[in-house]
Amino acid sequence: MEMFKYSKRVPKDGSDAVGEILKAAADPKIISFAGGLPAPELFPVAEMKKATDDVYDENGKEALQYGSAKGVLKLRKTIAKRMLDREGIKTDPDHIMVSTGSEQVIDLVGKAFIDSGDTVFVEQPTYLCAIDVFKSYGAKFVSVPMDDDGMRTDALEEALKEHPEVKLLYTVPNFQNPTGRTMPADRREALAKLAEKYDFMVLEDNPYGDIRFAGEHVPSVKSFDKSGHVIYMSTFSKILAPGLRLGWAIADLDVINKLTVLKQSADLHSDNLAQYIVAKFFEENDIEKHIEKISQLYGSRKKLMTDNIKKYFPKNVKFSDPEGGMFLWVQVPGVKDTTKLFNMCIKHNVAFVPGVPFFAGAEIPGSFRLNYSNMKEDQIEVGIKRLASAIKEVLSEQTVAVNK
Ligand SMILES: Cc1ncc(COP(=O)(O)O)c(C=O)c1O
Numbered sequence: 001m002e003m004f005k006y007s008k009r010v011p012k013d014g015s016d017a018v019g020e021i022l023k024a025a026a027d028p029k030i031i032s033f034a035g036g037l038p039a040p041e042l043f044p045v046a047e048m049k050k051a052t053d054d055v056y057d058e059n060g061k062e063a064l065q066y067g068s069a070k071g072v073l074k075l076r077k078t079i080a081k082r083m084l085d086r087e088g089i090k091t092d093p094d095h096i097m098v099s100t101g102s103e104q105v106i107d108l109v110g111k112a113f114i115d116s117g118d119t120v121f122v123e124q125p126t127y128l129c130a131i132d133v134f135k136s137y138g139a140k141f142v143s144v145p146m147d148d149d150g151m152r153t154d155a156l157e158e159a160l161k162e163h164p165e166v167k168l169l170y171t172v173p174n175f176q177n178p179t180g181r182t183m184p185a186d187r188r189e190a191l192a193k194l195a196e197k198y199d200f201m202v203l204e205d206n207p208y209g210d211i212r213f214a215g216e217h218v219p220s221v222k223s224f225d226k227s228g229h230v231i232y233m234s235t236f237s238k239i240l241a242p243g244l245r246l247g248w249a250i251a252d253l254d255v256i257n258k259l260t261v262l263k264q265s266a267d268l269h270s271d272n273l274a275q276y277i278v279a280k281f282f283e284e285n286d287i288e289k290h291i292e293k294i295s296q297l298y299g300s301r302k303k304l305m306t307d308n309i310k311k312y313f314p315k316n317v318k319f320s321d322p323e324g325g326m327f328l329w330v331q332v333p334g335v336k337d338t339t340k341l342f343n344m345c346i347k348h349n350v351a352f353v354p355g356v357p358f359f360a361g362a363e364i365p366g367s368f369r370l371n372y373s374n375m376k377e378d379q380i381e382v383g384i385k386r387l388a389s390a391i392k393e394v395l396s397e398q399t400v401a402v403n404k
Helices: 017-025 045-064 073-087 103-113 128-136 153-162 185-198 253-267 272-284 287-312 338-347 377-403
Strands: 096-100 119-124 140-147 168-171 201-205 230-235 246-250 327-331 367-371
Touching (some): 017 338, 045 272, 073 246, 103 168, 103 201, 103 246, 119 128, 128 140, 128 168, 168 185, 185 201, 246 272, 287 327, 338 367, 338 377
Parallel strands (some): 119 140
Antiparallel strands (some): 096 246
């Protein structure tokens, strides 16, 4: 029995599984691969300080005033140009809405498209906060299987025949959180075509696409969209700094205007000052050079992690080998209870995020996410060695239990 008369939207048990995991991992003895933070040593603090000073000098009064719900025009122009150059998305400032973190786009899209009982397709596994958002709007989930190349569009078509009522599909096609997998261009094109054919919206979430340290850039799903069924979203969190809380959505004019109305009810507009500062930062600095620095650092940390996984983990352990982003995904065959493995890891002073919260449906046991972007080089080898010992201990305990 709840103490107060909450809406159905509020999770019943009030528990925060991920919060508990991060709390356990926060012990300074523990090497934690659990978080999902960018490397703070690359935040361009001096350049942001200069951009801030310049904004106060040149546009102080406008930047401190209320602003437009769609966002500061100069920033939307900056976004439109970069989206064309980088993603092949032909757009203009009218079709762009600046959001309070890209997380807000997930929420507003949920609010705009999901009524209680509506069907939402997600990848299996997917970004856990998206599951929480869609759940809060009463979504029923269908999980679309993945392989090393992301969401399987053949499996998607099967699922569509079974669930033609689907209204929304959520995908992270580049260096997915949690798996690090990337969907190739042919699947992206197929997805855009299926969205038109079966008349459902695609929410293409691309926070990590810029952080590529190997392989070739793949065009966005949005660049294949001819019917307006794709909503594209991204963020300044990974290429600049997450504390700014600025992201954006690009969509068909009707959709973006509806999202903007909902945004206005949520928070009137995103931080005006932060928007002016980011637009100024882009004017004064070479963002591509900055992104290259981030990509190089994450690439070398990823390599260190996979080299050590190959060296210390049991040989049958599967792991993704991402070409960008911040995460890789491990699956240990034979592990029946990932929570048991997590607890064993805590005993060995190392942590990860267990796979369970990333699944909207049934979990694939023995799977977990590792973060490498926020991990110092000297900690990676030690942490992976500890993880290997914990895995071996859990597997041998299980064998003993079976043989009893
Ligand atoms: C897949 C994905 N989408 C969205 C977000 C939200 O990011 P932000 O609100 O900082 O833009 C994150 C954050 O880690 C993420 O991993």
